[in-house]
Amino acid sequence: MSTIVVLSGSPSAVSRTAALCAHLADRLGSLGHEVRTVHVRDLPAEALLSADTGHPRIAEVVGLIGEADGVLVASPVYKAAYSGLLKTLLDLLPQFAFTGKVVLPIVTGGSPAHVLAIDYALRPVLTSLGADHVVPGWFVLDRHIVLRDDGATLEPDAATPLYRVADAFAHAVDARRPLARAS
């Protein structure tokens, strides 16, 4: 069984990005993966901003990512790019923290005008972390994520392509395992 870490990079307490992450974590789990979710906003602020990798909570997350086969990286769009919060975590990872892993970028935003932030802003950062397979990402409009007391549901039209992307990611994570063992 392969393991996937879901990184939620929204600073909001009531976050569509976080709700979407929970939704996707469920789906990836149902496809047979062990999923661990990390809400960057729950990590200690001081340690994050000073890149204190000796802090136990930070060290734990770095360790989780190190052992994962796949990483889903989710962020709201702020100022035409990923959130600074998410980037503070990515900044303190080892330079090639994503080597050998499959990575899925997911971005949420209020307007389709920000779609290209996935491929022009987030993807280059993920690639620089040594990921050899960043699968096609997806942009989810805020209004397609319906917050509820017990999580979120997706508008049906938005769910279909998103699930296709998530399933392709899960498939790529699975395909990676035997290759990784063989090498």
Next chain:
Amino acid sequence: MSTIVVLSGSPSAVSRTAALCAHLADRLGSLGHEVRTVHVRDLPAEALLSADTGHPRIAEVVGLIGEADGVLVASPVYKAAYSGLLKTLLDLLPQFAFTGKVVLPIVTGGSPAHVLAIDYALRPVLTSLGADHVVPGWFVLDRHIVLRDDGATLEPDAATPLYRVADAFAHAVDARRPLARAS
């Protein structure tokens, strides 16, 4: 007299980026500008990461930027882009916080391989903040910034083009003032 805010986005306690900012603040001051320097790492971590614009220290910085004629935005390159720390501050600014201002992007890094992070990563974010004039930026190699007890000096070959960029920025800030008054 026009005012310039210098934003230093390095998370390091002993930072070449910060030393470079002090150096450039001196120069901009000697050209007749009132310069205020903000080290993002000195702002309260919790407030930054939760975008708490009600926090007095954060509110003060937002106010400084709001009143400035020019903003120098400096960051080290981390993972092929600006620091997450810098972005946490940019994220909590109003959407058009840079409207009517002249902005100068400065990036520092260990290798020339990261030069394009200025124009492909940082500049789009500054533009999205409504800046109508982001002047040409500059990339400074870490090894050209010589840290000393009382600040930093620059290798002469690195200083000449950097000063040219800083002076062009100062000139553009000055040129802006009468236009701003006229409009």
Next chain:
Amino acid sequence: MSTIVVLSGSPSAVSRTAALCAHLADRLGSLGHEVRTVHVRDLPAEALLSADTGHPRIAEVVGLIGEADGVLVASPVYKAAYSGLLKTLLDLLPQFAFTGKVVLPIVTGGSPAHVLAIDYALRPVLTSLGADHVVPGWFVLDRHIVLRDDGATLEPDAATPLYRVADAFAHAVDARRPLARAS
């Protein structure tokens, strides 16, 4: 009187980008600028692709750009970026062909999902050409450009912000002139 070159980078014979360029050329002319429009598709294909700057037609265009105070660079979005046709012309210009000029990027496309192509794809190229002032650009949806026998009209909602951008560009070109003379 300052001069502006309008570069239309669409390969289509019936082009919304070209019609939009004619529309903007009219407006810039009515604001008192001398405007020259270059349709890259009308230049000799062989000379463009082989960067033959000795070809009279190519040399003429390079000369026009060299003498201009402002350059409006317009392109449709193809494959998440500017057209290859436009880039073939930009490629054969001198490395710092835009130094001292004000540049306005305009992009057209069928979906708002491509808006960020202006700032992440086109602007870095314009900046690399030495432009010290690339003013804020604008994205125009194809369906807001209504083709007619004698040119194009714009949907009123689309016209207002576009004219604001064009007028700010014209203003920046004018503001540049005395500075250029002074320096």
Next chain:
Amino acid sequence: MSTIVVLSGSPSAVSRTAALCAHLADRLGSLGHEVRTVHVRDLPAEALLSADTGHPRIAEVVGLIGEADGVLVASPVYKAAYSGLLKTLLDLLPQFAFTGKVVLPIVTGGSPAHVLAIDYALRPVLTSLGADHVVPGWFVLDRHIVLRDDGATLEPDAATPLYRVADAFAHAVDARRPLARAS
């Protein structure tokens, strides 16, 4: 046996990019792939610039790409991005021409300052073409490519990491085949 198309996007008659492509085509061939090389500069200029996909030479190249398992896309850096010549070919391909294929971006340039053009300029275009696996690319300095009468050799220090990248690409193409058949 899987097939790979090598696209060389340099407009120069004596091209380091083209020589590098020949070198890499040999290596990919020796690893058991059928390799077909396309020099975009040899295609009919008029047809390329007008996106005439009915032209037999263009149609042939579109067909070759359509049937390939992998595509190596090589370009010199011009004006902080890929060549316009290369982009004219990419522009006329179907929107999802790279779906199901593995793609390797290779960029050549005179200065390491352009390294990020791979991930910020070329990769987003390749991703927009539907590629589900754009493997890590590589930047080769012009001076590491030694032109000779019968092709090119690489400086040993440059060859090692490039071969590693090319071999990882070949491996990913191979790994794709059974998946493609199974789906």
